[in-house]
Amino acid sequence: MVSPIIEVRNLTAAYGDAVILENVSFDVRRGEVFVILGGSGCGKSTLMKHLIGLLSPARGKVLIDGGDIHTATRAEREVLLKKFGVMYQGGALFGSMTLEENVTLAMEEFTRLPPAARRLVARMKLALVGLERFSEHFPSEVSGGMQKRAAIARAMALDPAVLFLDEPSAGLDPVTSAGLDELILSLNKNLGVTFVIVSHELASIYAVADRVIMLDGKTKGIIAEGVPADLRDNCPDPFVRAFFYRRAPDAPSGGMP
Amino acid sequence: MEFNRKTGCLTLDETLEAAEVSRRWSLVGGGKSPREVNAAALRTCDGAGLAFLWSLRGPAGARLDGLRPEIAALLRPFDSLPECPAEPVEHDRSLLVHIGHATVQILADTRAQIEFIGEFTSTALACCAKPRLVRWTDMWLVAQRAGVDALVVAGMVSFLTGMIMAFQSAIPLRQFGVDIFVVNLVALALLRELGPIMTAVVLAGRSGSAFAAEIGTMKVNQEIDALVTMGIDPMRFLVVPRVLAGFLVTPVLTIYSNALGVGGGFLVMMGLGFPFMALWNQLVSAVAMSDVMTGIIKSLVFGVLVAGVGCLRGLQTGAGASAVGVSTTRAVVSSIFLIVTVDAVFAAIFYAIQW
Numbered sequence: 001m002v003s004p005i006i007e008v009r010n011l012t013a014a015y016g017d018a019v020i021l022e023n024v025s026f027d028v029r030r031g032e033v034f035v036i037l038g039g040s041g042c043g044k045s046t047l048m049k050h051l052i053g054l055l056s057p058a059r060g061k062v063l064i065d066g067g068d069i070h071t072a073t074r075a076e077r078e079v080l081l082k083k084f085g086v087m088y089q090g091g092a093l094f095g096s097m098t099l100e101e102n103v104t105l106a107m108e109e110f111t112r113l114p115p116a117a118r119r120l121v122a123r124m125k126l127a128l129v130g131l132e133r134f135s136e137h138f139p140s141e142v143s144g145g146m147q148k149r150a151a152i153a154r155a156m157a158l159d160p161a162v163l164f165l166d167e168p169s170a171g172l173d174p175v176t177s178a179g180l181d182e183l184i185l186s187l188n189k190n191l192g193v194t195f196v197i198v199s200h201e202l203a204s205i206y207a208v209a210d211r212v213i214m215l216d217g218k219t220k221g222i223i224a225e226g227v228p229a230d231l232r233d234n235c236p237d238p239f240v241r242a243f244f245y246r247r248a249p250d251a252p253s254g255g256m257p
Numbered sequence: 258m259e260f261n262r263k264t265g266c267l268t269l270d271e272t273l274e275a276a277e278v279s280r281r282w283s284l285v286g287g288g289k290s291p292r293e294v295n296a297a298a299l300r301t302c303d304g305a306g307l308a309f310l311w312s313l314r315g316p317a318g319a320r321l322d323g324l325r326p327e328i329a330a331l332l333r334p335f336d337s338l339p340e341c342p343a344e345p346v347e348h349d350r351s352l353l354v355h356i357g358h359a360t361v362q363i364l365a366d367t368r369a370q371i372e373f374i375g376e377f378t379s380t381a382l383a384c385c386a387k388p389r390l391v392r393w394t395d396m397w398l399v400a401q402r403a404g405v406d407a408l409v410v411a412g413m414v415s416f417l418t419g420m421i422m423a424f425q426s427a428i429p430l431r432q433f434g435v436d437i438f439v440v441n442l443v444a445l446a447l448l449r450e451l452g453p454i455m456t457a458v459v460l461a462g463r464s465g466s467a468f469a470a471e472i473g474t475m476k477v478n479q480e481i482d483a484l485v486t487m488g489i490d491p492m493r494f495l496v497v498p499r500v501l502a503g504f505l506v507t508p509v510l511t512i513y514s515n516a517l518g519v520g521g522g523f524l525v526m527m528g529l530g531f532p533f534m535a536l537w538n539q540l541v542s543a544v545a546m547s548d549v550m551t552g553i554i555k556s557l558v559f560g561v562l563v564a565g566v567g568c569l570r571g572l573q574t575g576a577g578a579s580a581v582g583v584s585t586t587r588a589v590v591s592s593i594f595l596i597v598t599v600d601a602v603f604a605a606i607f608y609a610i611q612w
Contacts, residue, residue: 095577112279113305120308127338140576158275159303190331 003066005030005162005194006051010060013046020046022220023060026213030161033188033195033208035228037243038215044198045166047215051196052086052164053077065161082110084162085155089170091147093139099126099150100135106157125153129183145176149183156187162194163187169201181207202246214240260284260291267291267319269299273306285309290317297323302331311335373569377500380492396498403464403564404506408513411459415514418451419443419521427529436529440536441543443522448544452515453552454600457559460507461592465567468499469588472571473581481572496568500561507560508553515552547612555603562599563592 004027013021020043028034038044049055051062053069061068067080093102103122107113113121126132129149131142139147148168155163168184169177181204187193188208199205205212205228212231214224216239224231224240232244258281259268267284270277284290294313302310310332313319324332384390422443430436472495475481484491523536570588574580 096579107275107305111275111305113275114279114282117278117282117285117305117308117312120312121304124308124311124335124338125304127335132338138577156304159305190334 002030004028005065006196007063008051008060009063011047011050011057011062012059013043013050013055014058015046019058019220021215024215024221025060026222026225028162028194028196029211031188031192031194032210033184033197035197035199035205035209035212036215037200037205037212039200039217039243042215042217043220044200044215048164048166048196048198052084053081082158083160084164085158085160086164087148087151087155087166087168089166091139091144091151093147093151093154095139098136098138099131099142099153102139102150102154103157106154110158122153122157125156126150128156128187129153130179145172145180148172148180152183152187156193159191160193162196165195165197165199167198167200169199169204174203177201177204178207180204184208202244214243262289265289265292266295267293267313268295271298271300273299273302273309275303275305278305278309282309285312285317291319294319294321295323296321296325296328299325299328302328307331307335311338316340369573370569373565373572376492377496377565380490380497381500384493384497390493391501392494392498396502399464399499399502400506402467403460403502404510407459407463407510410463411456411510411514412517414455414459415447415452415518416521418455419447419518420525422446423522423525427525436526437531437535437539439526440522440539444519444540444544445548447518447522448515448548448552450552450600452518453511453556453559454596456507456511456514456556457563457596458593460503460510460560461563461567461589461596464503465563465588465592466585468564468567469571469574469584470581472568473574473584476572476574477576477578477581491572496565496572499568500564503560503564504557505560507563508556511552511556515549551603551607551612555600558599558603559596562595566592566595 006028008024008026011021011024012019013024024047036044036047046055050057051064053062056070062070064080065083067076069077069080072080093099094105097105100119100122103125104118107118107121111118123132123135126135129152131146131150131153134142134146134150139150142150152163152165152168165184168180172180184195184197185208188195195208197208209228211226212224212228213222214231215221216223223237224235226235228244231240235241235244258270258273258277260266260281261268291313294310296310310321310324310328314321314332423439426439426442427436430439430442472481475495481491484494519540523533526536527533567588570584570591573587574584
């Protein structure tokens with residue numbers, strides 16, 4: 001059996017004394033689109049920051065491809081960091097660089113590719129997200145959806161096995177958002193990239209997710225795990241069903257609004 | 258990867274990744290690029306490898322033999338990718354073009370400054386008519402940060418400058434036996450020129466830059482737009498309190514620095530054996546009220562200039578994080594430039610009216 005690409009074991013996340021998540025364990029399998037769901041303020045972003053090593057777990061561990069980023073030495077850490085790319089919620093593109101320069105930056109630092117090769121690879125990554133005509137533009141000169149796609153191209157610069165996307169469809173119109181979903185699926189299918197996505201956009205969850213976990217702020221843990229359509233129809237937890245049906249949790253069951 | 262120069266045939270290995278591509282990139286587009294590529298063994302290929310294959314096939318015009326369908330599929334999205342445009346060439350502009358661009362830039366900048374001054378003046382007059390319009394709590398907060406918090410650094414600079422001037426001038430003046438005139442030198446130089454200038458430069462470095470960074474960040478985060486659409490004039494909300502604070506705080510800081518500077522000079526002179534009263538009498542006889550007033554009038558103008566320029570540069574901020582840095586630098590540089598220029602103008606005016 002193939003080992004999972006990300007293993008989270010008994011993770012407890014806390015800011016000082018305030019515990020956000022307690023004793024969370026799950027796996028992300030190679031090549032799947034994995035979505036982390038949950039209401040606002042339930043610790044989705046906190047969990048993601050633990051996965052990518054920006055925050056250290058209070059207890060438990062996070063393994064990416066078998067390596068623990070929090071205990072790794074400097075050299076091990078560098079190897080681990082190249083296994084994943086991150087798209088931040090606002091894009092976090094470098095405003096003083098063109099889109100192409102944003103993508104070439106990591107190649108400049110970590111490979112010995114000659115400049116012409118770097119530029120070509122960058123343009124190919126931008127072509128994958130449909131932005132080849134905008135390689136000379138600055139982030140402030142393109143739309144919000146384009147910035148997100150450029151951020152995905154930048155995250156893919158070193159061909160990582162895993163891409164983390166933080167709220168990819170936040171602030172996008174449904175059409176652009178659907179385009180982004182398609183992009184995620186095509187990258188997943190054609191390049192075999194594993195996706196870990198933090199989201200609460202129902203439409204895009206149904207479109208892309210192979211498996212989801214749902215976090216809950218009250219129990220500080222995972223309240224559901226599985227295929228989204230299955231959870232919607234068969235999950236015993238009323239809160240989970242309420243989430244998938246988009247209604248207030250204490251609404252009487254049965255009748256649809 | 259093996260390249261047979263005679264047949265022009267390149268045989269690929271099982272993997273084609275960035276490390277190898279970096280070593281063999283010279284095969285692409287050189288005079289002796291491969292005509293034929295045997296890709297039968299190739300199984301895994303990263304982004305750099307794809308770029309390599311794409312360049313061999315496209316611009317270099319080689320034939321790819323035996324490429325596995327899954328890798329051919331990876332290449333397919335790039336079929337219509339246009340060739341890399343050449344590295345943008347820096348146009349060799351003539352001196353005349355440079356001068357023209359610089360002139361237009363300076364004129365545009367001057368225009369922006371005049372607009373700013375006009376807009377500020379009208380807002381400030383409106384605020385004078387209705388003092389309720391001024392955000393007084395903001396004003397006091399800025400005054401505290403720009404004034405009270407600057408006491409240590411402004412005082413230190415003046416005190417040491419006074420000491421250094423006294424020390425350096427005492428030795429040559431002693432050779433003429435007029436070392437008591439050190440007091441005249443230190444006091445006049447500080448009160449008329451150095452006190453206001455040094456205080457204004459400290460203010461530019463501490464507060465002008467802070468105004469530019471603060472307002473610049475607000476601009477980048479669209480907070481200024483938010484103010485405008487809420488119907489709140491940024492000029493009244495942000496600029497007036499800051500300029501007013503600069504106007505009030507700078508003279509006070511200047512008087513304080515003057516006192517400490519003269520004190521520093523006195524300390525050195527007392528160390529050299531002069532009694533305090535002798536120094537004090539010399540000071541009173543050397544300094545006229547006009548000297549003190551000259552410095553204070555200047556400092557009022559400097560305070561408005563530094564605060565105003567800080568706000569102007571902040572409001573002119575472009576997009577992105579580096580734009581805030583540019584604005585901050587421009588705020589400090591323009592402030593210092595203006596301080597010195599205006600000081601020269603004052604020198605000419607005071608000379609003309611014999612003050």
